[in-house]
Amino acid sequence: MIKKKSPSRSAFFYLRTSIGLLLGVGGAFLALLCIGQFSAQAQQRGKSTSSVNPALIPVMFDCSQFNALGLDKQENLRAGALAIYCGRAQGGSSEEFEGSSSIAQQILAPLLGGTDVDLITGTETSPHITQSETFVAQNPDNANEIVVAYNDSRNVNASPINISSASVSTDAGATFTRLTKTNGQSPFSNTLGDPVMLYNRPTATWFAIWLDVGCGGQGVGGYKTTTPSDPNSWTHFCVHNGSSDDRESGWTDQNPNSPFYGRMYVSRNDFALGGNLMVRYSTDNGLTWPNERQLAPANPFMRDVQITGDQNGDVYVASMNEMGGGLTNRANVFYKSTDGGNTWTKTYTGPTFAGPGSTTCASNSYFACMFSGPSFWRHMGWGQPAVLNGVVSYVYDSRNTSNGDAGNVFYIRSTDGGVTFSAPLQLNTDTGTRPQWQPNLSVGADGSLVAVWYDARESTTCTKGNPAVPCYRMWARKSLDNGATWMADEPFSDVVTPLPGQPDPSIVTEYAGDYDYSFAGGAAHIHTWTDGRIAINSASQQDPFIDQDPIGGSTEGLTLAARVRTRNGNSIVGLRWSPAENDGNINVIRDGVVVQTTADDGSTKDSLGTMTGTFTYQVCETDGGGCSNEVDVTVP
Secondary structure (H helix, E strand, C coil): CCCCCCCCCCCCCCCCCCEEEEEEECCEEEEEEECCCCCHHHCCCCCCCCCCCHHHCCCCCCHHHCCCCCCCCCCCHHHHHHHHHCCCCCECCCCCCCCCCCCCECCCCCCCCCCCEECCCCCCCCCCCCEEEEEEEECCCCCCCEEEEEEEEEECCCCCCEEEEEEEECCCCCCCEECCCCCCCCCCCCECCCCEEEEECCCCEEEEEEEECCCCCCEEEEEEECCCCCCCCCEEEEEECCCCEEEEEEEECCCCCCCCCCCEEEEEEEHHHCCEEEEEEECCCCCCCCEEEEEECCCCCEEEEEEEECCCCCEEEEEEECCCCCCCEEEEEEEEECCCCCCCEEEEECCCEECCCCEEECCEEEEEEEECCCCEEECCCCCEEEEECCEEEEEEEEEECCCCEEEEEEEEEECCCCCCCCCCEECCCCCCCCCEEEEEEEECCCCCEEEEEEECCCCCCCCCCCCCCEEEEEEEEEECCCCCCCCCCEECCCCEEECCCCCCCCCECCCCCCCEECEECCCEEEEEEEECCCEECCEECCEEEEEEEECCCCCCCEEEEEEEEEECCEEEEEEEEECCCCCCEEEEEECCEEEEEEECCCEEEEEEECCCEEEEEEEEECCCCCEECCEEEEEC
16 A cells, blocks of 8 residues: 545646636626647746646636636636646645654544544555545445545546545445546546535435536536445536536435435535526436526625535535635625525624634635745635534634634534524634634534544644644544533544645645535544645655544433553553533542542543553542443553
C-alpha cells in the first residue's frame, strides 16, 4: 500500500471540449462559445499557462471576463485552474524539507473516536497527489458498506478530465480501498470534483455526484451503482445540465415512514444565473431530475453550504450571506421545505459575525485563508446542519476580532423547525488564540450529536508541507440530548498532524479542501477530514482520513468510558463520563479510593506513572446524585 497526499477542491479546471458558458450578470447576457482545439488564439496577455494542462482551458477563453462570469466567487477546482491560467493565482509546487521526517504527535489516545484510517490506497505519482474535501455516507441496511467521495488530482492530466475519487469499505470502516479501474483512473471520468455521496434506499443505489463536464459543460451529475466496491459498475447520469454550477450538496430521504421516502435533493449555486441558490429534486429514485426551485436570487449572493432533512421529510438548506467575502462579516441563512421540495421558505436570517481567517487569499481576495506566510487553506466559515425531530443544529466558525484568533467553532440550535435559533455556544473551550476551523456535525437517531473540527491548540506554529512541524488535529464535542447540553471538548483524531502542502501545479496553492460532510449511521458517527501525517518526497501532503464514534450513551445515570496510554514507561488514563452537569463536581474512584475530585465537565485524566496491573475506575457525583458503571483498564 503506497501512501499519498491530498489537496482539495476549490481550484479545479476547465477543459478543451465544447463548453458553453452562459452567465447573466448585472442584467447583461454574456455568452462564451468554446469550440475546437486549444490554439495560440487562446493566449491572453498576462496569462500564466506553463503550469496548467492546456486540455483544461476552453479555447479562446477571455480572461477579462473572469469576474463577470462569477469565477471569483466559485470555489471549485476548475475555477482555480482558470485563475492560474489567467495569472490571478499560483499553482501548487513541490517542496522538500531536508533532513526532516514526520513527527506527527500521538499523545493521549482520544476518548472520542477510534482508530484513524487513511482512505488513500494504490500508486501515487508526484506531484498529482492531492486528495481532500470529503463527503461520507453509509448503507442503512448494511452497516459494513461505507463510501467516501473526495477530490483527487491523480488523474488531472487524463483525457477526459478526472479529478474525482471515492474509497469503499466493506467491513464497517476498518479498511478502505480507493476505487481504481484497470486504466489507473477512478470510475468518475469527465468530472471536476466537489463531492456528494448519497444512498437511495428504495433502489439500493449509490450516487456519486460531482461537477460534471458531461452535463452541459459544468453541470451537476455523476455515476451510480448498486455494487460500489466494483469500479467498473458505475454508470453516468445527470442532475442538471449547466455551464457554471458550483458548490453542490445533496440529501436523500431514507425514512420509510416519511411521506417523501426515497426522494433525492441536490442544491447548488448556479453562476450561469449570477450565483442563484437552486434546489433540484427527483421523485423517481434519481432516474430523472425535472423539478427545480430557486431559493435565493444572485443578489445578495447566498452561498450553498449544505442541504439536509428530518425524519418527517422536512428539508433544510443552510446557506451563508458572505457580504462581499474576504475578512468581512457573514450571516447564516436557512431555507425550509415541508412539501417535498415543491415550495421553500426562508425561515431564518442570523446576526452578522466576523468571518474566519488570518488573511485574504493571495490568489483571490474574495476568499479568506486560515494561515498566512504564505496564505493557505481557503475557508469562509461554512459548517454543516443536522436535524432530528424538528430540532435544527448547525456548526460554523468565526474570527475573534479583539485578540487575533483566526477562528473559533460555534453551535446554534433551533427547537421550532429553524424559525429561531439560540445564542451561539462556543464549542472549543481553549483559552489561547490558536485557530479552530471548518467544523462538521452529525446527528444519530438516538439524539446524540458529534461536532468535529480542525484545531491547532496543541501547536505553537504551523509550516505548510513540513512534516517535522506538528500543526493540528481533529477535536470534537458530543451531546447526548440533541444539543441541549454538551460534554467536554477533546481530541478526536489520533495524532497532531503537520500542515499538509499542495504540490499539484494545476490546483491553486491555497487549496486544502473547502468542506467535509459527516454522517451518522445506525451504530456510529462517521467523520472524515484532510490530514497531513503522510509525507511524500520529504513533504507532508493531503490525505483524507476517517474515524468513528459510537452512537449514543445513556442520559439516565452516569456512563463511564476509560482508555489508557503508556509512553516512555509512564501511563495516563483518560476518563470520559456522561451526562456532564457542568455545575458540580465529580469524585474519581480508582480501586475503591477517591483519587481526584474534579469539575463535572465530562472528562479528566488520571496519571498512573510507572504502575502496572489492572485498575478499576468509577466516577460519582459529589452531591450524592449517582455513580457510573465500573471500568477496568490494564497496564501491562
